[in-house]
Amino acid sequence: xxxxxxxxxxxxxxxxxxxxxxxxxxxxxxxxxxxxxxxxxxxxxxxxxxxxxxxxxxxxxxxxxxxxxxxxxxxxxxxxxxxxxxxxxxxxxxxxxxxxxxxxxxxxxxxxxxxxxxxxxxxxxxxxxxxxxxxxxxxxxxxxxxxxxxxxxxxxxxxxxxxxxxxxxxxxxxxxxxxxxxxxxxxxxxxxxxxxxxxxxxxxxxxxxxxxxxxxxxxxxxxxxxxxxxxxxxxxxxxxxxxxxxxxxxxxxxxxxxxxxxxxxxxxxxxxxxxxxxxxxxxxxxxxxxxxxxxxxxxxxxxxxxxxxxxxxxxxxxxxxxxxxxxxxxxxxxxxxxxxxxxxxxxxxxxxxxxxxxxxxxxxxxxxxxxxxxxxxxxxxxxxxxxxxxxxxxxxxxxxxxxxxxxxxxxxxxxxxxxxxxxxxxxxxxxxxxxxxxxxxxxxxxxxxxxxxx
Numbered sequence: 001x002x003x004x005x006x007x008x009x010x011x012x013x014x015x016x017x018x019x020x021x022x023x024x025x026x027x028x029x030x031x032x033x034x035x036x037x038x039x040x041x042x043x044x045x046x047x048x049x050x051x052x053x054x055x056x057x058x059x060x061x062x063x064x065x066x067x068x069x070x071x072x073x074x075x076x077x078x079x080x081x082x083x084x085x086x087x088x089x090x091x092x093x094x095x096x097x098x099x100x101x102x103x104x105x106x107x108x109x110x111x112x113x114x115x116x117x118x119x120x121x122x123x124x125x126x127x128x129x130x131x132x133x134x135x136x137x138x139x140x141x142x143x144x145x146x147x148x149x150x151x152x153x154x155x156x157x158x159x160x161x162x163x164x165x166x167x168x169x170x171x172x173x174x175x176x177x178x179x180x181x182x183x184x185x186x187x188x189x190x191x192x193x194x195x196x197x198x199x200x201x202x203x204x205x206x207x208x209x210x211x212x213x214x215x216x217x218x219x220x221x222x223x224x225x226x227x228x229x230x231x232x233x234x235x236x237x238x239x240x241x242x243x244x245x246x247x248x249x250x251x252x253x254x255x256x257x258x259x260x261x262x263x264x265x266x267x268x269x270x271x272x273x274x275x276x277x278x279x280x281x282x283x284x285x286x287x288x289x290x291x292x293x294x295x296x297x298x299x300x301x302x303x304x305x306x307x308x309x310x311x312x313x314x315x316x317x318x319x320x321x322x323x324x325x326x327x328x329x330x331x332x333x334x335x336x337x338x339x340x341x342x343x344x345x346x347x348x349x350x351x352x353x354x355x356x357x358x359x360x361x362x363x364x365x366x367x368x369x370x371x372x373x374x375x376x377x378x379x380x381x382x383x384x385x386x387x388x389x390x391x392x393x394x395x396x397x398x399x400x401x402x403x404x405x406x407x408x409x410x411x412x413x414x415x416x417x418x419x420x421x422x423x424x425x426x427x428x429x430x431x432x433x434x435x436x437x438x439x440x441x442x443x444x445x446x447x448x449x450x451x452x453x454x
Contacts, residue, residue: 011191014263020290021185024316025089025115033119037066040111043102048113051100053428054081058097062116073120075132078199081431082157083150085125085196086179087424088117089188094312096424125195131202136163141441144169144221145229146213149177150423151414151430152231153200155403158434160203162443167206169221175200175207177233179423181258184283186290190261215381218388222409227437230389230396230405230412231430234420235378237371240275243332249339253284253372260287268293269367273342274322275299275330276372277307282314284370285322296322297364299342301329303349327355328362333369342366375420395419403433404440411437 028036042059049058057076064073077084093099093114101110124132141164145152148170156166174180179193197207213221213232222228237252239245253274259265268291274281277300288296298317300307303326307314318324328344335341346360377394389405389412390397396405396412403411413429415421 011189011194014266016266017185017260017263021189021287024184024186025118027122028112028115028119030119033065033116034068036112037062037116039103040066041102047100047102048097048111051096052080053096053422053424054087054431056080056084056097056117058113061120062111062113065116065120070120070123071127071129071132074124077117077120078132081424081427082154082199083179083196083423083427084117085121086150086188086193087427088114088121089192090179090183090423092310092312092422095310131199133161135160135204138165139163139441139443141165141226141443142167142224143227143229143437144225145231146170146218146221147177147231147233147414147416148172148175148207148209149231149233149414150179150426151233151433152177152229153197153205154427154430155229155231155411155413155434155437156200156205156430157203158431159437160200160205162434162438164226164438164441164443165204165206167208167225169208169211169213171210171212173209175209177231178254181261182254182280183423184257184287185261186286187283213381218381222388226409226441228410229403229430229433229437230382230410230416231414231426232378233415234375237375238373240330240333240371240373242330244334244339247333247335247339248337249335249367250333250369250371253280253370254375256284256370257287260291265291267291270294271364271366272296272368272370273299273364273366274370274372276374277302277309277324278372278374279309279313281370281372282309282317282322284372285317286320288368288370289320289322293368297325297366298322299325299328299330299344299364301327301347301355303327325362325364331361339366339369342369375415377416379416399436401432402436402439403429404436408440411440 040062046059061073061076097113098110103110145168148168152168159166175197176193268288272288272293274285285296327347331345332343342364344362346358347355350356382388389407389410396417398412398417403413411433413433414426
């Protein structure tokens with residue numbers, strides 16, 4: 001628990017940020033949770049369970065809530081997903097478990113699976129109870145995990161349950177990856193992400209922060225560990241490649257979100273433009289509104305039908321007051337010492353879906369430009385003189401069933417292999433890789449640290 005306190009102590013307690021970013025889906029009260037759990041049909045062939053990438057036994061954990069067995073409910077969740085608490089907040093349940101709920105076929109509101117999962121996990125954390133399983137018997141094997149995001153955390157949990165030592169190296173000061181630094185505060189708080197790290201600490205996972213891995217360091221890790229897991233995520237957000245991009249007042253969405261979550265950023269200027277139309281772009285735009293910006297625009301070169309953000313995220317942004325500019329492409333960021341205007345070329349969509357320039361331009365007065373136009377890869381250290389694993393377009397090539405790369409000693413998962421999906425997909429990748437590594441090391445595939453029946 002001391003390590004948990006160390007992590008949580010680094011989560012700023014800002015009443016202002018808490019007030020501006022209240023829960024998007026507030027936690028259920030106990031009576032409401034039981035009532036909601038009793039709506040569930042407990043389907044034998046539950047489509048919700050199949051829709052979950054980590055295949056949590058949804059009917060089982062909900063039934064335990066209905067019967068008052070909250071510890072057993074949490075155990076059921078954690079058995080499938082060690083990051084069940086963060087996934088309950090950050091998962092797009094509308095298109096996953098709740099989207100698959102059979103209630104939809106009866107024109108009824110789907111069971112609130114996400115909020116019920118959060119209720120069970122919150123109850124475990126609030127009770128102060130330890131993690132409901134222990135590490136497996138030590139095998140003498142060890143694995144180095146690079147990157148402290150969800151894929152590595154899930155992989156480490158599987159390894160420790162099998163008695164394999166797991167050491168996670170990360171370039172940042174705090175573990176958690178995007179859970180800690182890149183998910184909107186109203187979805188997943190910094191504190192909640194860091195509290196969840198304690199589950200891994202209880203299993204004996206070791207964290208080595210502020211450590212950048214290069215070719216030389218990677219070689220050292222390979223020599224001193226029995227296997228290596230790559231959970232390195234993606235690199236920096238792409239630049240626009242236009243004049244004036246280096247002016248003060250141009251940032252990117254991930255840095256912007258990390259800035260306010262850390263407490264370094266507490267206000268926004270009056271006029272903000274967010275370039276892009278993905279879920280992260282929307283999180284940044286909503287944050288600007290909540291931090292006090294009067295006019296927040298999302299600038300996208302295509303139309304609403306082509307945006308990569310989920311439909312419910314788009315609707316949420318409109319409710320927040322974000323304005324959308326369609327079929328415009330930034331061509332210049334202008335200003336003297338800092339950003340003052342954003343120049344854009346106007347396009348129209350042709351019948352074949354292509355974009356045709358109209359010759360018209362627009363100039364938008366802005367004080368801040370936030371880029372969110374996709375992320376690059378940062379796998380260069382894997383493709384040096386002594387290539388470690390096979391890459392395709394900067395992504396690590398793996399066997400999807402085991403997470404193993406073309407180098408049998410290396411495994412990988414998460415965004416560095418799939419180009420950027422959801423937290424729960426990274427967790428699923430990490431689970432598969434943990435089991436795959438255990439098989440590679442000839443350690444029993446079944447977890448040594450089993451759950452008590454509850």
